Amino acid sequence: MSGFKQSSGASLKIIGGRLLDGHESETSNSALLVRNGRIAATGDEALKAEADQTLDADGCVITPGFVDLCCNLREPGNGQKGNIASETRAAARGGYTTVCASPETSPVNDSRAVTHLILDGAATSSPIRVLPVGAVTRGLEGEMLSDMAGLAAAGCVAVGNGSRGVRSARILRRCMAYAQTFGLTVMFRPENQSLAADGYAHDGLVTARLGLLGIPEVAETASVMEMLLLAEETGVRLHLSQLSCGRSVEMIADARRRGIAVTADVAMHQLVFTEDALAGFDSRFHLRPPLRSEADRKALLAGVREGVIDAIVSQHLPHDSAAKQAPLPATEPGLSSVESVLSLGLLLVKRGELKLTELVRGLTSGPASVIGRTATISHDEIADLCVFDPEACWTPDCQSLISAGLHAPILDQALTGTVRLTLVDGQEAWASS
Amino acid sequence: MIANATSPNHLQLTRDGQLRHFLTLDGLGRELLTDILDTADSFIEVGERRIKKVPLLRGRTVVNLFFESSTRTRSTFELAAKRLSADVLNLDINTSATSKGESLSDTLLNLEAMASDMFVVRHAQSGAPHFIAESVTPGVAIINAGDGRHAHPTQAMLDMLTIRQHKGTFEGLKVAIVGDVLHSRVARSQIRALNELGAEQIRVIAPGTLLPSDVESLGCTVEYDMARGMKDLDVVIMLRLQKERMEGALLPSEREFYRLYGLSQEKLALAHPECIVMHPGPINRGVEIESAVADGPQSVILNQVTNGIAIRMAVMSMAMGGQVAERQQKLTELTERGLA
Numbered sequence: 001m002s003g004f005k006q007s008s009g010a011s012l013k014i015i016g017g018r019l020l021d022g023h024e025s026e027t028s029n030s031a032l033l034v035r036n037g038r039i040a041a042t043g044d045e046a047l048k049a050e051a052d053q054t055l056d057a058d059g060c061v062i063t064p065g066f067v068d069l070c071c072n073l074r075e076p077g078n079g080q081k082g083n084i085a086s087e088t089r090a091a092a093r094g095g096y097t098t099v100c101a102s103p104e105t106s107p108v109n110d111s112r113a114v115t116h117l118i119l120d121g122a123a124t125s126s127p128i129r130v131l132p133v134g135a136v137t138r139g140l141e142g143e144m145l146s147d148m149a150g151l152a153a154a155g156c157v158a159v160g161n162g163s164r165g166v167r168s169a170r171i172l173r174r175c176m177a178y179a180q181t182f183g184l185t186v187m188f189r190p191e192n193q194s195l196a197a198d199g200y201a202h203d204g205l206v207t208a209r210l211g212l213l214g215i216p217e218v219a220e221t222a223s224v225m226e227m228l229l230l231a232e233e234t235g236v237r238l239h240l241s242q243l244s245c246g247r248s249v250e251m252i253a254d255a256r257r258r259g260i261a262v263t264a265d266v267a268m269h270q271l272v273f274t275e276d277a278l279a280g281f282d283s284r285f286h287l288r289p290p291l292r293s294e295a296d297r298k299a300l301l302a303g304v305r306e307g308v309i310d311a312i313v314s315q316h317l318p319h320d321s322a323a324k325q326a327p328l329p330a331t332e333p334g335l336s337s338v339e340s341v342l343s344l345g346l347l348l349v350k351r352g353e354l355k356l357t358e359l360v361r362g363l364t365s366g367p368a369s370v371i372g373r374t375a376t377i378s379h380d381e382i383a384d385l386c387v388f389d390p391e392a393c394w395t396p397d398c399q400s401l402i403s404a405g406l407h408a409p410i411l412d413q414a415l416t417g418t419v420r421l422t423l424v425d426g427q428e429a430w431a432s433s
Numbered sequence: 434m435i436a437n438a439t440s441p442n443h444l445q446l447t448r449d450g451q452l453r454h455f456l457t458l459d460g461l462g463r464e465l466l467t468d469i470l471d472t473a474d475s476f477i478e479v480g481e482r483r484i485k486k487v488p489l490l491r492g493r494t495v496v497n498l499f500f501e502s503s504t505r506t507r508s509t510f511e512l513a514a515k516r517l518s519a520d521v522l523n524l525d526i527n528t529s530a531t532s533k534g535e536s537l538s539d540t541l542l543n544l545e546a547m548a549s550d551m552f553v554v555r556h557a558q559s560g561a562p563h564f565i566a567e568s569v570t571p572g573v574a575i576i577n578a579g580d581g582r583h584a585h586p587t588q589a590m591l592d593m594l595t596i597r598q599h600k601g602t603f604e605g606l607k608v609a610i611v612g613d614v615l616h617s618r619v620a621r622s623q624i625r626a627l628n629e630l631g632a633e634q635i636r637v638i639a640p641g642t643l644l645p646s647d648v649e650s651l652g653c654t655v656e657y658d659m660a661r662g663m664k665d666l667d668v669v670i671m672l673r674l675q676k677e678r679m680e681g682a683l684l685p686s687e688r689e690f691y692r693l694y695g696l697s698q699e700k701l702a703l704a705h706p707e708c709i710v711m712h713p714g715p716i717n718r719g720v721e722i723e724s725a726v727a728d729g730p731q732s733v734i735l736n737q738v739t740n741g742i743a744i745r746m747a748v749m750s751m752a753m754g755g756q757v758a759e760r761q762q763k764l765t766e767l768t769e770r771g772l773a
Contacts, residue, residue, distance in 0.1 A: 208645040209459070211559045211582025211621055216646070280444075281560035325538050325568075327561035329581065 010052045011035040012426070014387065017057030020357060021064055021377045022365035029062055034383040037426040042379055057387050060420060063360050064375035065097025065128075065384035067367040069187070069265050070241055070313035071338060073099070073130070074404075076117055077106025082318035082404035084118070087338070088126035090403035092430035094314070094338045095363075095386035095419040097128050100187075100371065103135040104162035110135035110146040115154040127429035128422070129384075131157040131371065133187055136175045142166040145175060149182050157371045158239065160187030163288060163333075165223070167193055173230050180236035185371065187239045190223035190248070191289065200329055202244075202290040206275040213329065215290055217245045224248045228255045231262060239370055240264040242315055244289035246299025253308045263370045264308065266300050267315035268341045269409055271348060273297075281328045284407040287315075288333040301348070305358050311367035312345065312359070314338040318405025336405030339396065343415035346390055350416075356390075383426035392418040444566050446755075448762075453755035454566045454575040455748045457584045458625040466629055470594050472747035473740065479516055480742060489750045490519035494549040497523045499578070500556040505714060505738065506578050506588070510553045513745035522549070537561070538568060545570055551753060552576070559583035559618075572760060574752040576745075582618050588713050589622030591744040593630060595737050596668055599709050603630040607705075609662050610653075611638040611694055612672035612721055615645050615683075619713045620672055628652040638662040639694065642683040659694055666704035670711045671696050671721045687720050696722045701731065709733045 012034045020026040031046035032039060041049055071091065074082035091099050101118055103109040109118060115132050122130035134151030136159040138144040148159050159179055166172045166188075179186045196219040201207050203214025224240060228251060231238035240252065243266045252264050269287065274294050277285040285291060303309035317334025324331050345363070348354040368375040377385065393416050394400070396408045422430040442460040447453050450465070458466070479487055495514040499507055502525065514521045526540060544552070551574040554562040559581030566575040579585040593603075600606060608627055614620045614637050627635050628651075635653040637644060648655060656662035663669065678684050696710065710722075710732045718724045727734060 203646045205647050205650045208647045208650055209621065211580075211584070211618055211645075213582075214646060281563045283564075322536065322538075326536065327556065327558040327564045327580075329558045329560070330537075 011040070013046060013049065013051035013054045014057050014062060015047065015054060017060040017062050017387065019062050019377055020360045022357070022361040022375060026357065029057065032062065032377070034385070034423065034426045037383055039377060039379055039381050039383050055387065055421060057420070059391065060387050060389045061356070062377065063386050063388075064364040064368075064377055065386050065422060065424065066095045066342075066363040067371075067373070067375060068096050068099040068314050068316070068338065069239070069311050069367045069370060070102060070267070071099040071316045072102045072104065072318065072334075073118075074318060075105065075121055076114065080320045081323070084121040084130065085125035086402065086404045087316065087318060088122065088128050088130060089430070090401070091316070091338045092127045092422045093402055093419060094340070095342050095388055095422055096338065097384040097386065097422060097424045097429065099128065099130055100157060101130050101132045102162050103133050103160060104140065104164070108135045108140045109133070109156070110138050110140070110151070112147070112150050112154040115151055115156055119155050128424050131155070133157060134159045136161050136179070136186060137166065137171065140164045142168065142171055145178055148179055148184055152182060152184055158185040158187045160241065161189060163189055165191045165193040169226060169230070172227070173234065176230050176234040176236040176238070180234050183237070185237045185239055187241050188227055189242045189289070190220050190227055190240055192219045192223045195219035195222060200286055200288070200290065200333065201278055202275045202292040204275055204293055206278050210278070210281070212278070217247065217292065220245045220289060221247045221251065224251050228252070228260060228262060232258070232260045235261070238262045242267055242289060242313065243300065243309065244270055244292050244296065246296045249299050249303035249308055256308070263310045264303070265311035265313045265367065265370070266304065266309050267337070268312050268344050269315070269335055269337060271297060271301050271304065271312070271354070272344045273409070278328070283324045283326070283328050283331040284335060284409065286328055286331050286333050287335060301353050304362050305354065309362070310370055312341070312362035313367070314341045316403070318403050319407060320404070321406060324407050335409050336401070336403045336407050337409055339401060339403060340408050340410060340415065342388060342419065343394075343417040344409065346417040347415070383423050385421070385423040386419060387421040388417060388419045390417050392416065394418050444563065447759045449758070451755035451758060452748070452751045453759055455586055455752050456562050456566060456575065456577045458586045458589060458622050458629070461629070463629050463631070466590070466593070466626060469590055469744070469747050469751065470597060472751060473590070473594050473743040476743040476746040477740070479746070480739070485516050486518055487516065488518045490514065490517035490753060493519045493551065493753060494547070495519045495521050495551045495553060495749070496544060496547075496549045497521065497553045498526060498544070498555070499524065500526045500554070500561070501579070503555055503579070505741075506555065509738070509741040510578060510745050513742050513749060516742070517746055517750055537564070541565060541568055545573065549573065550756075551749065553578050555579045557581055572756055574756050576748060576752060579618055582616055582621070584622045585618040586622050587741070587745055587748055588619050589626045590748070591737055591740040592623055592670065592711060592713070593626050594740045594744055595711065595733050596709070598736070598740075599733060600667060603627065603632045606632045606667045607634040607636070607665055608632050608668040608670065609636040609638050609656070609666050610670045610672065611659065611662070611696065613643045613674050613678065614639050614648065614672065615643045616675065616678075617672050621651065623670060624651045624653050636662050640684070643678070659700060660703055663700055663703040666708045668709050668711065669696065669701070669704060673713065673715065674717060674720055691720055695720065696726050698723060698725055698729070701726055711737060714738070
C-alpha cells in the first residue's frame, strides 16, 4: 500500500471491511472511492469505478480519522522529548488524522508567533493535521490573560491551561468571560492546586500502602464544580479535559441537564488502568491526573458509554528516558500513548466494557464536535480516514515505537489492533508495510 | 488484566522463594518472616562473644548508601556487616554527588564500577531501593534501610524480634501504634509484619491529620481516643513526631499533641500490666513519651537497638545467600545446556 503519495489526481479504492463513522451503527463496505482528497463515491458506484490503486480491507474497520484533543508534540522547546515530525508520525500510526497540540511548549503557545511556529513546523513535517490550542493565560502562569482573539486568528482551535492550574478563581472567571466574548472554547484540566499540593498518585489504597504522596479526589471534583459554576455564569463553552474521577462525571451530567454548555474528555489509560498500576513503583504510570480507583475507572467508562464524556484522548506526553529513570516521586508524569490508544480501546471492546461504536465515537465524531468539526464518511466529505485491522497483533517495544517517548503503557506484550492505513486529505499519512 | 507493574516479589525473591533483595515486607509470608527472626536469634549470641565475628560475608563489599542522614540505622548496619566479616564502605550521598546534580542512575553506575556485592540504601523517596534493585547489574543485593514513607523493613523486623522475645508469640496480641502514621515508613512495615505474623488486633491511634486515607486497608483499626485505644494492650509502639508537622497545619502544637497522644504513666496504666513500650527512636521526650515511661520497667527501647544488629546480620546474610544460590543455579543451567 505504501507509496500512495502521488499527484492529487490519483485515486484509491477501498473494498470490503466494515464502515463505522461514530454516528450510526456499522455497515458493511462494498467500496469507497477516494479521489482529489475527497470521498468521490461510495457503494456500487465506487465498486464500478476505475482507480489507480485498490486496498482490500477485508476483516478491517474503516472509520473517520481519529481526532485527539490532548496531545503533546513537544515542539518548540523540548526536542529531547519529541518533535512535531516524530510525534505526528506516531499519531498517524495510531490512526489519528488530527491532533490538538497542547499549549505547554517552551515557550508556551501564548502568542501568534508560537502558533505560527507550530503550524509552520506541521506544514513541513507533519503527515496529519495539527491544530494548536492556545494558552489561556500568558506563559500559563495563571495571572494575565493571553491574546486569545489573536491566538484564534492565528489558528488556535481553543484556549486552555495545559496541565497547569489557574490558581485564582477570579482570574479563571475572567479567562472564561473573555474567551466567551469571541466564542472560543476553553479546555481546562480541572485541578485544585492547593489540594493536589506535592502529590503524584491517587490518594487511596496504593498510596496508603506504598507511602506515596496522594492527590485526593477532591482536588479534581472541587475544581470541576468551580469551573461548572463559572461556566454557567459566564456562558463560555467549557471543555473539561483529562478527567480521572467518577464524581466528576456525575457533576457534568447534572450540569448538562441544567443546560450548561460543557463537554468532557478522558484519557484512554484512565479507562484501562487503575491505581494498582503503581504497585511496583512503575514510573511509567506516574500520571497527572493520577490513575484512580476501580470504581472511578468504571464510572468513567459509563460516562463514555452514555455520552456524558464526549471524547477519549491520548494525553500523549513523550519524555526522554532520563525523565522516567529515577525513583517514582522524582520522575516526570506522562505516558507515550498515542500509538497504543486504539489497541487499548479494542481491549475494552473485547472485555465487553465498551462497544466498538462507542469507542469509535469517542475517537472520531465526539472529539471533532468539541472543536466544531465533523467526522463522517459520506460522499464528497474530506477523505480523512483510518483503516484498522482489529485482530492483527503487534508488540510495542523500544525498537518499534515511533514516538521519541518509549514509555508506552504496554511494552513487550502483544496487543491486538493495528492501523493499516491513515489517509489525510486522501493522502497516505501512514501505511503498514 | 494487563498488569505490567513488576510486583516487589519478582524482584526481591529468587525462584525458590529465597531473599535476594530486602525491599519491603509486602508479599513475604509468615514462614520467611519467622525464618528471619530465627536467624537473627542465632546471631544474638555472636554479639555476646569476645570475638564478635562470623565469616559469612568474608571477601564481600557492602556499601552503605545513605541519601538521607542517619546515625543509628547506619551504624547498626555497619556493625552488622562487620560482624559478618564484610568490607564496609559508608557513603553519605546527600552531601556529595547528588548535590552536584548527578542523577541517581549515574551515581549507581559509578558505584557498580567498584564491584560491590550489596547496597544498603536509605533514601527520602518512596520506592528508591526498588528502583535501584531494578537498575543495578544482577548479583548486587539491595537492602532497604528506609525509603520515604514507604517501608523500613529491618526496623519492623527488629521490632518483631523484640516483641517475640518478650511475649513468646504473636497469636492473640493486641498492639497499638501511636502518632504520626501518615509520614511513617516504620508504621507501614510494622502493620504488615504484625498482620502476617498473626497479631490479634492492630490499632493505630492518631488524629485524622496524621493518618493516611484508607489506612484500614493496611489491616488495622483506627482509634482517635488514646485512653480507649490503650485498653488491654500487650504492646504499644510510639512513633517519632517531626517538628515540621506543626508548619503544615497537621497539628496545632506539641503541647496539645502530648496531652492527647503522648504516652504518660497514667495512660500506660490503662493497658495490660505487662504491656511493653517500644519506640523506633530517636525519641522526643515530652512530645511522644514521658521520660519516666521511656526509662521505666516496661520500656524495651534499648533492646530494640541491640536486636537491630542481629536482624540486619540475618537479612544481609540471607540476601547474599539468595544471590549466591541464584548465580549457582544459573551456572548449573548453563552447564546443562552445554554453554558454560
